[in-house]
Amino acid sequence: xxxxxxxxxxxxAYATPSATAVISEVYGGGGxxxxxxxxxxxxxxxxxxxAYDLAGYSVQYLPGSPSASSAWQVTxxxxxxxxxxxxxxxxxxxxxxxxxxxxxxATGSIAMSATSGTLALVxxxxxxTCKTAADCAADSRIVDLVGYGxxxxxxxxxxVTGASNTASVSRASSxxxxxxxxxxxxxxxxxxxxxxxQTPGSGDGGSGDGGxxxxxxxxxxxxxxxxxxxxxxxAGQTVSRVPGIVTGVRTSGSKGYWIQDPAADSxxxxxxxxxxxxxxxxxxxxxxxxxxxxxxxxxxxxSSTSQSVTEITGxxxxxxxxxxxxxxxxxxxxxxxxxxYIPTADGGSIESxxxxxxxxxxxxxxxxxxxxxxxxxxxxxxxxDAYGELWVTxxxxxxxxxxxxxxYSSYGQPNTGRLEVMSLDSTASFxxxxxGDELSGSTTGPLDYSTYGGYDVQATQxxxxxxxxxxxxxxxxxxxxxxxxxxxxxxxxxxLDDQEKIDRLAQGVAVNLNAPDIVALEEIQDDNGATNDGxxxxxxxxxxxxxxxxxxxxxxxxxxxxAPANDQDGGEPGGNIRxxxxxxxxxxxxxxxxxxxxxxxxxxxxxxxxxxxxxxxxRIDPTNDAWDNSRKPLVGEFVFHxxxxxxxxxxFTSKGGDQSLHGRYQPPARSSETQRQAxxxxxxxxxxxxxxxxxxxxxxxxxxxxxxxxxxxVTTLTDGQVLTPLITTLPAAERxxxxxxxxxxxxxxxxxxxxxxxxxxxxxxxxAEFADQASDHDPQVVRIDVSRCxxx
Numbered sequence: 036x037x038x039x040x041x042x043x044x045x046x047x048a049y050a051t052p053s054a055t056a057v058i059s060e061v062y063g064g065g066g067x068x069x070x071x072x073x074x075x076x077x078x079x080x081x082x083x084x085x086a087y088d089l090a091g092y093s094v095q096y097l098p099g100s101p102s103a104s105s106a107w108q109v110t111x112x113x114x115x116x117x118x119x120x121x122x123x124x125x126x127x128x129x130x131x132x133x134x135x136x137x138x139x140x141a142t143g144s145i146a147m148s149a150t151s152g153t154l155a156l157v158x159x160x161x162x163x164t165c166k167t168a169a170d171c172a173a174d175s176r177i178v179d180l181v182g183y184g185x186x187x188x189x190x191x192x193x194x195v196t197g198a199s200n201t202a203s204v205s206r207a208s209s210x211x212x213x214x215x216x217x218x219x220x221x222x223x224x225x226x227x228x229x230x231x232x233q234t235p236g237s238g239d240g241g242s243g244d245g246g247x248x249x250x251x252x253x254x255x256x257x258x259x260x261x262x263x264x265x266x267x268x269x270a271g272q273t274v275s276r277v278p279g280i281v282t283g284v285r286t287s288g289s290k291g292y293w294i295q296d297p298a299a300d301s302x303x304x305x306x307x308x309x310x311x312x313x314x315x316x317x318x319x320x321x322x323x324x325x326x327x328x329x330x331x332x333x334x335x336x337x338s339s340t341s342q343s344v345t346e347i348t349g350x351x352x353x354x355x356x357x358x359x360x361x362x363x364x365x366x367x368x369x370x371x372x373x374x375x376y377i378p379t380a381d382g383g384s385i386e387s388x389x390x391x392x393x394x395x396x397x398x399x400x401x402x403x404x405x406x407x408x409x410x411x412x413x414x415x416x417x418x419x420d421a422y423g424e425l426w427v428t429x430x431x432x433x434x435x436x437x438x439x440x441x442x443y444s445s446y447g448q449p450n451t452g453r454l455e456v457m458s459l460d461s462t463a464s465f466x467x468x469x470x471g472d473e474l475s476g477s478t479t480g481p482l483d484y485s486t487y488g489g490y491d492v493q494a495t496q497x498x499x500x501x502x503x504x505x506x507x508x509x510x511x512x513x514x515x516x517x518x519x520x521x522x523x524x525x526x527x528x529x530x531l532d533d534q535e536k537i538d539r540l541a542q543g544v545a546v547n548l549n550a551p552d553i554v555a556l557e558e559i560q561d562d563n564g565a566t567n568d569g570x571x572x573x574x575x576x577x578x579x580x581x582x583x584x585x586x587x588x589x590x591x592x593x594x595x596x597x598a599p600a601n602d603q604d605g606g607e608p609g610g611n612i613r614x615x616x617x618x619x620x621x622x623x624x625x626x627x628x629x630x631x632x633x634x635x636x637x638x639x640x641x642x643x644x645x646x647x648x649x650x651x652x653x654r655i656d657p658t659n660d661a662w663d664n665s666r667k668p669l670v671g672e673f674v675f676h677x678x679x680x681x682x683x684x685x686x687f688t689s690k691g692g693d694q695s696l697h698g699r700y701q702p703p704a705r706s707s708e709t710q711r712q713a714x715x716x717x718x719x720x721x722x723x724x725x726x727x728x729x730x731x732x733x734x735x736x737x738x739x740x741x742x743x744x745x746x747x748x749v750t751t752l753t754d755g756q757v758l759t760p761l762i763t764t765l766p767a768a769e770r771x772x773x774x775x776x777x778x779x780x781x782x783x784x785x786x787x788x789x790x791x792x793x794x795x796x797x798x799x800x801x802x803a804e805f806a807d808q809a810s811d812h813d814p815q816v817v818r819i820d821v822s823r824c825x826x827x
Contacts, residue, residue: 052212055083056116057179058094059210061154062203062225063147065136066129069200072235073132075147076139076227077124077154081116082210084315088115092178093160094124094143099151099186099194107155107163110143116230119290119314121349123229137233149200151184182216191215197222205271208312208333208348223271226331232351234273234329249353252278252327257296257405258305260332260345265386265401265699267345269332274347276327280359281320282308282407283459283481283495291346292318293405293481293493294328297362304390304398307362308405308481312346322495325355337486340698342397343386344484345404364409364479367429369452372396376449379701386699396451397697400482400490408492409479415472416441416453417777418806423465424488425806426777427474428452436779437768438505438804439471443778444767445745449696453777455491466500470774470804474498488776489697507801512549513818517795518623518675519551520682522737522783523814527607528556529564530575537583539809544617545589547801551816553673554617555684557666557739559596560610567609571598577615584617592617595625595652595671600633605664605688614669614684614738616652626651626672626679634658637670639721641728645679648672655683655721661713664688668718668738678733678821681725683718685738687711687748696776711742715752722757726788733824734758734788739812744770744781758786761796761817772813774803785817793823 059080065072077094081087089112096108116122125139127146147154155163155171156178165171168188171180182189183198195204195216203225206212213219228234253276255269260277262268279294295308311318311328312335320326330350334343365371377397378385392402410429416439417426430452434442441450458465459480468474480494513519525540544554562575573596581592596615606612618625630650631637637653639646651672656662666686673680688710694703718736725732736758742748744762752758762770762781771779787794798815802808 052214053179054212056081056087056156057206057210057212058154058156058181059121060203060205060225060227061181061183061198062227063152063198064149064200064202065127066131067149067200068131070129070132071134071201072225072227073135074128075126075145076136077126078205078227079116079122079124079156080206080210081118081120084118086115086117089113089122091159093157095155095157095163096145096147097153097163097166097188099148099153099182099184101166101187105166108145109160109162110141110145111160112141114140114230117316119316120230121228123227134235136227137229137235138231140230148184150198151186153180153182153186153188155180179212181220189216191217193217195220195222208331208335208346226271226273228331228349232330232349234275249276250327250355252276256300257294257307257309258300258302260309260347261306261404263302263304263389265342265390266334267332270334271332273329273331275329276353277329277347278325278327280361281322281324281326282361283493284318284320284322285459285493286317286461290315290317292320294326295362295406303392304402306402306404306406308403308407310344310346310405310483311350311352312348313350320352320354321357323358323361325359327353327355337484340694340700340703341486342401342484342697342699362407364407365403367408367410367454369430369432371399372429372451373399374451376451377697377701382700382702382704384699385701403482404484405481407479408482409477411477411498413474413478413498414439415468415470415474416779417774418470418804419466419468420806424455424457424491425468426453426455426488428777429454435768436771438800439503440771440774440779440804441777442768442771443743443780444770450778455485455488455777456494456497457491458494458497460495460497467806468500469505469806471503471505473501473503475501489695505804507547507805508799509547510549510797510799510816513552516676516822517818517820518553518680519816519818520553520555520735520737520785521548521551521814521816522555522557522684522739522785523548524557524686524739524783524810524812525559526810526812527558527560527564527610527612528576528580529560529610530562530579531564536809537579538587541580541583541587541589543801543809543814545584545587547799548814548816550589550619552619552622552675553682554592555682555737556615556617557684557686558606558612559615560607560612565607565609567602569601571601571611573598573613573615581617590619590621593620593625597631597633597652597654597669599667603633603664604666606666612666612686614666614686616669616671616682616684618673623673623675626674628672639724639728646725646728646732648681655717659717661710661717665710665714670721676821680821681732681734683721683734683736685718685736685740687714687740687742689741708742708746708748711740711748712751715748719752719754719757722788723755726757731790732788733790733819733821735785735791735817737785739783741782744784749784753786756789758788761785761787761794762798764796765798769798772798772803772815773811783812783815785815787817790824791819793820794818
């Protein structure tokens, strides 16, 4: 029969990780002493979205320590692997074992070693000749390769270990291939699945428990699969005819459905729900179906440091009846969700710890993973995004901000009531919600765990959005004797951006910030954005932006910046982002001193007339390792009403690589903080040199520091009390410039030196809390009364 799927083209050599066909499991102990299965097998999987044609392909085997006379043995293949599916190749049988493989999709006679060997998926049927890892890596016919035991031919730094008469080596259900066998595969109970989804012991989908009628539940229940920790005690094993009621169906993205056993056990740690992953195949079950599900239990990790989702993969299902009542949903509210966030393991994995759902919020959510949950009248704390997601809090009193969000005020206050919400209803548009809005009524659905945001509700019933009318803020205009200095991350602005984005950002400067005298901009790109052709100037970008500010009623700003060396400042490849000073020449003058460039440091010069910069604009020690692949601070010297003011614009390195608040490693490592602390120390030293030359030097340090007011980065930056972080002068409920995962937090800062004694500071909320954003950061402004500040 012709395949209903498109067929992929031939892949590159195995040295390139495969995103489609891979060897998913290898077992060479079939029929040996102690084995249950009667023969060896190789299982293939397809992680792609189209069927993978195996016509003319083969699987080939080489001993783990090949001699000069060793030769690759070949089993020819035909047919195809369905997207998300499996393909079973049976090999030699032994005299032992009691359980046959499910019907194989291809059959060979290779007697594989139980403990050491190499298997290759090959685009061809001619035997390979390579006998070293390097030679095999150069053979373009090899699609994927698995070395196990002590195999000298393998992918990566070493083979996968643990294969034996009773253990196979297999990939996780995601079929991830990084070309490192020791990382990609692990040993476990052999669990072969054929293209029909059948498992050992039955030709109709497998019982896995010694037989039984296809409409009779097996011996395993969902709570047995979920267990009392974050990892299933049955991971890697095949389960058969697990009973449950379908509570939700996902037909896009990671397709599958949730089942829940209405007959709960008495252990609060064991969830009664589980996700059944169907890969690229659209589920054929419906909510309310009573089903028996067979398949392999797997732990799926959405990201490298996240917690896992327990799943049944490669499933087959029998529908016993439809239209059944759904199990009662677990209520999520301030009474049911604990106030402690997550247990710790001295930075190690918490996966093996017994769950304590009455103590920790994350344990409570894990103990209900896959189950129906419900909450009512929840406030939105993270606006809707382009992916159909928003964040709510089920604890309305938990660290509330003045505008309806939830404040992230310390590492010890991650806010336990936050949950992400998505909808399983693909026929209805997802609501566009701002922070402070409300999902009125009940929101109900299975509890899942997502790639970036931790636990989420996959809503089968979504509450009604109530718009509570959040408005953009407009700050007051500075008075005649006030110098207004602002900072604004304009999110990769370049001259090729559409006019709407430029106009909206310009409106933020001209209207919402009320035309500050000086604006430090972060993320101004070069004139052709991400085009990586060596362009580093930003003249066209700034011309378009300042024209738009003028059109919005703002002043005719001038600008100063130091162009970076090409591709040396991080950010979007080719974009060459940098900080830029805009200034209104009708109100403030810029002191130009030549000599500043991408690699030349500006320095502090003490003169009889006071302190000045050696070059303006200039950079702080730009060749220092602290600034590797990161934006260098821009320093400028301004004069307002006869007073010199030094402004240092910053954009510290991002948080990329940090472990997540909700991940399996606790407490999470914040590895990126090391570089930010080094950057903060450099800026701190520069400010100290200014103050050493003139203790009353008026200095403003500002920008996107990518770290919190309670972080070591800010502590390092303010060392010696040379700077005051102005965010700390606001009431606690107003200390935020950014919203991430439903946490209102501070990443952008303005800090001032001791001589700045009279000021008015404001974070102007125009972006971060809104579904419709011009940037993901809120700007802020300080108005300094220079006539009343300390004089030298």
